[in-house]
Amino acid sequence: MQAFITQLQTFLKPSFLLTVEIDKAPYLTDWRKKFTGKALAVLLPGTTDEVAKIVQLCAEHQVAIVPQGGHTGFCGGATPDTSGSQIIMNFKRMNQILDVDVANQTITVEAGCILQAIQEKAASHGFLFPLSLGAEGSCMIGGNLATNAGGTNVLRYGNTRDLCLGLEVVTAKGEIWNGLKGLRKDNTGYDLRDLFIGSEGTLGIITTAVLKLYPLPISQWATLVATDNIASTISLLNLFQKRANSLLTGFEMMTRDSLDLNTKHFPHMSNPLKGNPPYTVLIELSDHESEEHVKDLLQSVLEEAFESNLITDAVIASNLSQANLFWQMREHITLAQAEEGANLKHDITIPLSSLDSFITATDQIIRSKYPGVRVINFGHLGDGNLHYNIAPPSDRDPKSFNQENEKPIMELVYGQVERCQGSISAEHGIGQLKLMDLRAHKGDVAHDLMRALKTALDPQNILNPHKVISI
Template identity: 50%
Template sequence: MDGAVKLLEALAATVGAERVLTDAADTEPYFTDWRRRYRGRALAVVQPGNVDELARVVRACAEAGVAIVPQGGNTGLCGGATPPADGRSVLLSLSRMNRIRAVDADNNTLIAEAGCTLAAVQQAAEEAGRLFPLSLGSQGSCEIGGNLSTNAGGVHVLRYGNMRELTLGLEVVLPDGRVWDGLRGLRKDNTGYDLKQLFIGAEGTLGVISAAVLKLFPCPRAQAVAWLAVTGPAAAVALLGFLRDHVGERLTAFELIGRNALELVLRHIPGARSPLPAVPEWSLLVELSDPHPDAVLDELLGGVLEEALGHGWVQDAALAASLAQRAELWALRENVSEAQKIEGFAIKHDVAVPVSRIPDFLAAAEAALRAVWPVVRIVAFGHLGDGNLHYNLSLPRAEDNVAFITRTADVNRIVHDIVDGLDGTISAEHGIGQLKRAELVHYKSQVELDLMRAVKTALDPQGLMNPGKVL
């Protein structure tokens, strides 16, 4: 206990006593994950204000042999930023490190500290006449460090890529307290290993990301958004290819929404209304964008959809006629997770398969699940354009659902075995955290696991960085 007291004193001397939180009322919000699935404890919540303070905090913890749990906006969905229950780690909150250090419009880059919210980065890019295209429902509260640590995706991956593709350089505090300055805004740099890729998606298990060089793009000055009723997932995949052939990179979003997902939004989200007279079995939200203000995207999209109607892929369509209508259509998609949270507990999956295999996955998973639970409610939605679906399951009656949740391991095995058989992944954009740690061992080869453990041992030999996550 004397060691813990000495460590807390050293941390207070580094960041200020008011930035070392130990009272239960102050620390409680940091110890529970967003879904309230996991709860932990820690010696303290420490809030460094710059990279020097961060490095000194990490060094002090390393010398004391105390584990560190990095946390950003605490919006993760797999328990990756929640401390262990033993109360012996230090939770490192990066929210005070929230400066935009530089914007280089000519180089189309921006340097943001890890504690910047995604919305703040988007705004800084917009003020420079540029776009940072990562877009998530939690963008007002999620932070760039967390986005990097989970390799966040979102609704525009098919056009711009996920955080790996949107990042040129990193600054990282290593487990021994040294700082690696890799903040280079270069598109080409073949001087050895691409070290930044070790830390993107590592969920804070190899080091603490403190800042990043992010890619910017021209702002879209013309947009078209439509809500479509399609005849099924196979028709949606066919339409995706058809659209890409006809509009190219103007296609920026292609989101699939199942009937149950839309009905939850209509039931629980005030002001939500169906864009079409009937709620379809399968809907698509399609967005085109172009940096040229005179691009006539409504006409282009309307023409393509007329042809799609002729092919039998599309049953009905509603094209947004104003900015407000575009926002209404997007709100239907973005509020699915919130509506589910209001509805109650579900067994959630964040899977990806090759786009061409999405119809196969949906058919096989439904058949296998209904063979065991005939009335299972399937809430399927997500980023069909890049092959990532959120596939969430519950039973309609609350009392039945309680028992169903206890069968999570059985449900996961059914869903994940089908995904694996289609050359897919059990985690497309949410990460592993605590939630999928055992599943990772089941589906990764021994060679992959050995390589991951070798990297972990090389960079974090004491095993102090975010223990109990990923591996």
Template identity: 50%
Template sequence: MQNFLNLCKSTIGEENVLLDAQQQAPYLQDWRQREVGKALAILRPASTEQVAKLVQLCIDYAVPIVPQGGNTGLVFGSIPDHSGKAVVISLQRLNKIRQIDVANNTITVDAGCLLQNIQAEAEQVDMLFPLSLASEGSCSIGGNLSTNAGGTAVLRYGNARELCLGLEVVTANAEIWNGLRGLRKDNTGYDLRDLFIGAEGTLGIITGVVLKLFPKPRSYGTAFISLTSIGHAVKLLTLAKQHCHANLTGFELINSVSLELVHQHFPQYQRIFQHTSQFYVLLELSSYESEEKAYQQLEQLITAAFEAEFITDAVIANSIAQAKNCWALRESISSAQAKEGKNIKHDISLPISVVADFVDDAGQCLEQAFPGCRMVTFGHLGDGNLHFNVSPPIGDVHEFFLTHQAQINRIVHDKTHQYGGSISAEHGIGTLKKEELTRYKSSVELQLMHTIKRAMDPHNIMNPGKIL
């Protein structure tokens, strides 16, 4: 291994082969600080060619590779296991904006670019790169694509997958595939791009990407709405699509428990309503015309929703500050839940038409098994994506409650599967949901995935043990 490390050093410079425990630490711990892995070394190449050379060395010395971007993943996909045999190849130094092509509405960047920097580059030419996540200041686009990240604008612009036109990848055979195409149409063979996207670094290392840009909306309209049931929220969604179409850019569900936790732990944010309600929807429109236009369209929608008796109350934000307050309430739910204590998270998606039935059904099962447990239900309802989290009954001993995690996962995931849903809507599989995957995927599908993995990574060095 000393030989291997020396060759790494001569490839990328001694200072970019991190061996010291303190230097290694941030690369080994997962984002939520639940898990710490071990690594032979952290390697920090500065170019695609260097990545390819390192992969070749790893093949030669049979060293497993964990590709890593901003290390903000939630399923332990970007940290090594406890064996200490793997190297982490960090893409942090591949962080250049390569080209921006305004007429083609594309930007080409290194995979290690921070999402926030890409958003800012687009902004500078008065355009929008719509991918937006809580971790956008830390996550990198290569990681976003490797996990097919979601976020708050999927309803209008799609997942990370839909925002990518081309890729550059170092394959598991240490070759560089240049698929950096800025084309809207290209039917010349198999869709390799979408195979690498969402593969969590198990098939190759994404080193460069071509992304779509969009004209920047001129203004936003934001409303906070109260409702008595999820069924009504789904009806409101249908109505909003009919009224606002592509202008509808946000549709977030928040249940009563979630909002009260936020108010309890973040008293700095203003209450929207004096009364409480079973459910709330945070709805956002984008307008390419004027602020008045967005406001007017929102008003018409809300009037129609009142008339149809889908909603019980609504406030349209009158200022940017008010709109920000609405989003802060939504975005503080996870933190509020963490402050309340440990809890059990799920990241599921469902056909929108069955969301209401699912929430009732799964909620009842959980209440039966764990009387008094609190359903912290929120998420991107516009995409059928719920963060269907469970907090313990008030006053319960959290540690005790957590011993039932497996049983609660089982109830929620079994129900999700029964309703035709997915047990990982936007977070991926990593190692955290690997066991679950084998329970819910058909053997035909698992077999196809294994076949692809074996064929494309014959040395089994690309993030082994993740997903499959």
């Protein structure tokens, strides 16, 4: 491998080609500390041309590449294996916002742009870039695109896929495909852009993207409401969809166990609703008309919900900082779980019409088979997306409980997902974590088609091998 490294040294400075263990260490473990790998080197390219040159050399020397953004993904997609033969290509140097096109309502960004920096740049031009998630201060747009990230605004604006108009991608041969036209209509054959989005670095390396912008709303109102059960929560969602239509921008559900965990680790995050309700729902309306319009609408829908016995309590945020606090409550659940120790995560989607059946049946079976476990069930309910996580009983060592029960609990949850025609990965992707689960649940025909695509686009299997699909 010395020849490979020597060739890299001809165009990458030593500070951008890390081969010493201590320098590589920060890139080897994911955010959750679930996966740790080894790497031949960590490369920090600064331009698309450098990315292309690196890929060409990797193809020549048959070296596998693990693309890496903020390393906040939950499925180990950006962590190398333990062979020490793969390189990590981290995008933090490619963090330029290249253009804001006001007339076309688009922003062109390099893959290493931090999501929050894109949101802020858009806002400074009076636009909203709607992708929003708990890791937005550290995840990068390349990672968001590669995982087709979801987040809290999918209900109104769609997943990352829906927010992207164009891509520049380096292929497995080291060629540069420029698909950065930023068109809202382009029916010229197969949609290459959509192929790369969500492919987790296994089909090509994203270097630049053109993203959609929207007008910034004039007013946003957030409310927390209490419901007694999941059936009422879904009826409440349907009521808001009917009355508020496209003004409904957030509908997040949190169970009692989830918020109890929050309060345990972050006492200032206590629930302002009375009596620690079974379900707390965070609802957000956004409006381009006026403060009064959206506030009146919110109050009238809440009144209707009270009258129909869908909700038992409600608190409307009286100002922006209280609204932010409501959102922090929701975002802190992931952090509280990390503080609590290892837990069994399931990022799933269920059709809304089957959610009640899924939650009622799965909760009941899990609680009776594993007494004392805490069901940390929360998520983007408006999209049918649950983070259906299982925390071990408080008196059990999390590591040994998880080792013993991870597989049967996962099979139980995924069995219920299949019964309800859901998906075993809603927004976090497959990575290395769910490689075998995809094989088991995607269906033979779909799996074979995916394999055919991978083989066609990356015949040497050098792009993030053994992630998403094994060939």
